[in-house]
Amino acid sequence: MSLAAPPQSGSTSVSPTARRLWRGGRGILLIALLVVAGAVVTVLFGGAQQGGKPLDPDGTSLSGARGLAQLLRARDVRVVRVTSVAEARTAVPEATGGPAAATLLLGDTSFLTEDEARQLTTLPADRLLVGEATHLDVLAPGVTVNGPARSRSREPECALPAAIRAGSAYMGGVALTGPSGAIGCYPADGGSTLVSARDGERTVTVVGDGEFMTNLRLAEDGNAALAMNLAGAHPMLIWLVAPESVPQAAGEASLYELIPDGVKWAVVQVGVAVFLLALWRGRRLGPVVAERLPVVVRAAETVEGRARLYRARRARDRAAAALRGGFADRVTPRLGLPSAAGPDATVNAIAERTGQAAARVGTALYGPPPADEAGLVALAAFLDMLERQVGES
Amino acid sequence: MALTGRAALLALLGTLVVLFAPRPGLAVAGVALLIVALVTVDLLLAGSVRPLRFTRSGDRLVRLGESATVELIVENPGSRRARGVLRDSWPPSAGATPRHLPLDVPPGERRRLVTTLSPTRRGDREAVTVTVRTLGPMGIAARQGSHSVPWSVRVLPPFLSRKHLPAKLSRLRELEGQHPSMVRGQGTEFDSLREYVVGDDVRSIDWRATARRNDVVVRTWRPERDRRVLIVLDTGRTSAGRVGTAPIPLAGETPRRSGPYGGAAIVPGWPRLDWSMDAALLLAALASRAGDRVDFLAYDRTVRAWLPGAHRTELLSSLVNSMAPIEAELIEADPAGMVAAVMTRARRRCLVVVLTDLNSASLEEGLLPVLPQLSSRHLVLLAAVSDPQVAAMAAGRGTSELVYNAAAAEHQNADRRRITTRLRRQGVEVVDASPERIAPALADAYLALKAAGRL
Numbered sequence A: 001m002s003l004a005a006p007p008q009s010g011s012t013s014v015s016p017t018a019r020r021l022w023r024g025g026r027g028i029l030l031i032a033l034l035v036v037a038g039a040v041v042t043v044l045f046g047g048a049q050q051g052g053k054p055l056d057p058d059g060t061s062l063s064g065a066r067g068l069a070q071l072l073r074a075r076d077v078r079v080v081r082v083t084s085v086a087e088a089r090t091a092v093p094e095a096t097g098g099p100a101a102a103t104l105l106l107g108d109t110s111f112l113t114e115d116e117a118r119q120l121t122t123l124p125a126d127r128l129l130v131g132e133a134t135h136l137d138v139l140a141p142g143v144t145v146n147g148p149a150r151s152r153s154r155e156p157e158c159a160l161p162a163a164i165r166a167g168s169a170y171m172g173g174v175a176l177t178g179p180s181g182a183i184g185c186y187p188a189d190g191g192s193t194l195v196s197a198r199d200g201e202r203t204v205t206v207v208g209d210g211e212f213m214t215n216l217r218l219a220e221d222g223n224a225a226l227a228m229n230l231a232g233a234h235p236m237l238i239w240l241v242a243p244e245s246v247p248q249a250a251g252e253a254s255l256y257e258l259i260p261d262g263v264k265w266a267v268v269q270v271g272v273a274v275f276l277l278a279l280w281r282g283r284r285l286g287p288v289v290a291e292r293l294p295v296v297v298r299a300a301e302t303v304e305g306r307a308r309l310y311r312a313r314r315a316r317d318r319a320a321a322a323l324r325g326g327f328a329d330r331v332t333p334r335l336g337l338p339s340a341a342g343p344d345a346t347v348n349a350i351a352e353r354t355g356q357a358a359a360r361v362g363t364a365l366y367g368p369p370p371a372d373e374a375g376l377v378a379l380a381a382f383l384d385m386l387e388r389q390v391g392e393s
Numbered sequence B: 001m002a003l004t005g006r007a008a009l010l011a012l013l014g015t016l017v018v019l020f021a022p023r024p025g026l027a028v029a030g031v032a033l034l035i036v037a038l039v040t041v042d043l044l045l046a047g048s049v050r051p052l053r054f055t056r057s058g059d060r061l062v063r064l065g066e067s068a069t070v071e072l073i074v075e076n077p078g079s080r081r082a083r084g085v086l087r088d089s090w091p092p093s094a095g096a097t098p099r100h101l102p103l104d105v106p107p108g109e110r111r112r113l114v115t116t117l118s119p120t121r122r123g124d125r126e127a128v129t130v131t132v133r134t135l136g137p138m139g140i141a142a143r144q145g146s147h148s149v150p151w152s153v154r155v156l157p158p159f160l161s162r163k164h165l166p167a168k169l170s171r172l173r174e175l176e177g178q179h180p181s182m183v184r185g186q187g188t189e190f191d192s193l194r195e196y197v198v199g200d201d202v203r204s205i206d207w208r209a210t211a212r213r214n215d216v217v218v219r220t221w222r223p224e225r226d227r228r229v230l231i232v233l234d235t236g237r238t239s240a241g242r243v244g245t246a247p248i249p250l251a252g253e254t255p256r257r258s259g260p261y262g263g264a265a266i267v268p269g270w271p272r273l274d275w276s277m278d279a280a281l282l283l284a285a286l287a288s289r290a291g292d293r294v295d296f297l298a299y300d301r302t303v304r305a306w307l308p309g310a311h312r313t314e315l316l317s318s319l320v321n322s323m324a325p326i327e328a329e330l331i332e333a334d335p336a337g338m339v340a341a342v343m344t345r346a347r348r349r350c351l352v353v354v355l356t357d358l359n360s361a362s363l364e365e366g367l368l369p370v371l372p373q374l375s376s377r378h379l380v381l382l383a384a385v386s387d388p389q390v391a392a393m394a395a396g397r398g399t400s401e402l403v404y405n406a407a408a409a410e411h412q413n414a415d416r417r418r419i420t421t422r423l424r425r426q427g428v429e430v431v432d433a434s435p436e437r438i439a440p441a442l443a444d445a446y447l448a449l450k451a452a453g454r455l
Helices: A018-045 A066-074 A085-091 A114-121 A161-166 A223-231 A261-282 A301-313 A316-335 A343-354 A358-366 A373-392 B005-020 B024-045 B160-176 B207-212 B272-289 B315-323 B335-345 B360-377 B388-394 B400-425 B438-451
Strands: A078-082 A102-106 A125-130 A144-154 A169-177 A183-188 A191-199 A202-207 A236-240 B053-058 B061-063 B068-075 B082-088 B101-105 B110-117 B123-126 B130-135 B141-147 B152-156 B189-195 B217-222 B228-234 B241-243 B293-299 B303-307 B351-356 B379-385 B429-433
Touching: A066 A078, A066 A223, A078 A085, A085 A114, A085 A236, A102 A223, A144 A183, A144 A191, A161 A223, A169 A183, A169 A202, A169 A223, A261 B005, A261 B024, A301 B388, A301 B400, A316 A343, A316 A358, A316 A373, A316 B400, A343 A358, A343 A373, A358 A373, A373 B400, B005 B024, B024 B141, B068 B082, B068 B101, B082 B110, B101 B110, B152 B315, B160 B272, B160 B438, B207 B217, B228 B272, B228 B335, B241 B272, B272 B293, B272 B315, B272 B351, B272 B379, B272 B438, B293 B315, B293 B335, B303 B315, B335 B360, B351 B360, B351 B438, B360 B379, B360 B400, B379 B438, B388 B400, B400 B429, B429 B438
Parallel strands: A078 A236, A102 A125, A102 A236, A125 A202, B061 B152, B228 B293, B228 B351, B351 B379, B379 B429
Antiparallel strands: A144 A169, A169 A191, A183 A191, A191 A202, B053 B068, B068 B110, B082 B101, B082 B130, B123 B152, B130 B141, B189 B217, B293 B303
16 A cells, blocks of 8 residues: 555545555554553553652652661661551550660651550650651750751761761751750750760660662661661661651531532533533534735824824924915915916915904914914814805805 | 534433442443444445545626525435535635535435525635545434535625716717707717708708708717726735725724824725726726727736726626636735836837826925826726725814824825826826725716717
């Protein structure tokens, strides 16, 4: 099929046939298919893009912390990702009273109620609070926030072994003050950005900013070392991450949840109906017919333009001259004067015919241009009157 | 393909089903599948558009202001009934009605559809396409396709001034001495001798012939015949300006209420060109009845139309035919070229009637320098359409705004008078009249020239 199909004899159809549509559109279709296939392949083999959530041990985005979790696992630390207090309780080995056997890493704690926070403190685990922790008074008693601190590379300048071994790290967020006996490291204006304190038998470490643990920063400075020292202190790490959606308490369902499913789908169905309506009304019966139309311009436009110019420039002299010229052209033949008659002869003849004072006629016909608009209007009216009187006489 | 309102209605009814179905998500999918299935079935069962055959017949010519009918015969050679709507597309100014025609052609039969055209301007109107939409048996979906069925209708100038023709012809008969009132023919050319009848002018008695016979014999006179009249239509930019009130409303034009004439409605008028054509048609009709030969030339920078010496029986029809497609060109006319075109076409003396505008700028620079060349061999008559709007402006008084308008109009009038004087000094006859008056005024000027024997 290298030749195009010959046009059917006698057919007057100008609509494209299915074959022509296919021939015309297959290139575009092929490109579209390639693009879609490429997108599918990228998504399938690009790995799961989990966690826009920051500091998630499964998060592979720049703000995730999968890198740190992998490092810890390589060091035989059991990393357990939990999303609720209940899960955390079951994960922690029951050894109440003894020394801590696990580290509890708390990132975003804003979803916890105060009760839940209190339950966490009863767990037999050291607590590592990262970032702007809420319920700080419960989770880390005695540690207070002084103010914001810029995140940057800071030196440890303290006696905490974990920090000394790690060296400089990317710290900041908030400046903290610990209770007496606490160790403050990575000092910033008005406090430390890392505070390690004792709460009974548990060690509580509060870090102002968790960014040094993220995939983005892990490779810089001593970030990785610090993170591993802090989080890998015990063979088990309970990593509490905010759940996908905060479960609602019973009886507090939102309006959206109260709407029955049928209504939501009915809205979708109405959308389909509107789409079909648009298809119905949008299909035109035949082409839009264009036509080359003649220009529409009124012949009087040039005259109007001249009038506007006169008005804009207040050209009373020119306007008066035009009016007088028109008057003279019309009246002179009626007076029986030659067209080349002088001013005096014209003025006298008009004065004679109309009975007006010659001086006044002379001023009207050959005087200076009117001083103002009113004068111009009066001149036009006077010339009209003269013309009428000449005609009637 | 195309959908109808029923498909949307079906989807809307589906909403009720979805609302009360136990599994609404599935119901949405089910309704969608149902609609798709019904549309597919309807499309398959709809009459095919592609094999339809079309034939046109009807009017080819129509005078502006009147209606033409164009018939379209639709033949359905297919095996299914073609039921639906048909649109015969014409340009908007063809004024085609109705827009949509119902169509129902059983297989193997043919139907005749009639489109009425009420054109709103002169020129050739070409049919664009015929689009057919055939509905399926359920009326949910339709097949749609277009066919090209060429046809063109030529819209002729309306020749509105033909109402003046009887009066002018009777004046012509007076000149020829054939008037029933038996007055002496006022022509200048000796025609024949005939016997005196009571009522003849005694001054026309030919005493020499009377002496030779026993009867009183009078001379009869007739106007000169077999002269040449060349009508030259200027189609340059000055002919595009609209003046007066359009006798036939333009498409999509509504009177605008604005302007400096005390709020008077400004109706976009007719181009000068159309008024000039009207005057040219009256002159041509009159001149051909008077036994003169009429040529027609339309010129701006090149020859737009040239109609040499058509026979008097078909002069008007061929004249309107050649005038119909002429449009005003938005370019400055070339009077030197026009004079050259006239000189090569009219070797013998003739009356050259130039229909243009008394535009001082273009005439002084263009026509006046080359006019002696033309008027040395021919008698030149220049006819121009004046603008009644300017006349109305010139009469404005009372406020400074109106007086400024009047001054501008006076300036224009003075220009026209000046150029008219200059033209008359060169021996050119000038007719300057308002749009409604131009045709009879031009005819009168022609009759006056004929009476004076100046042709």
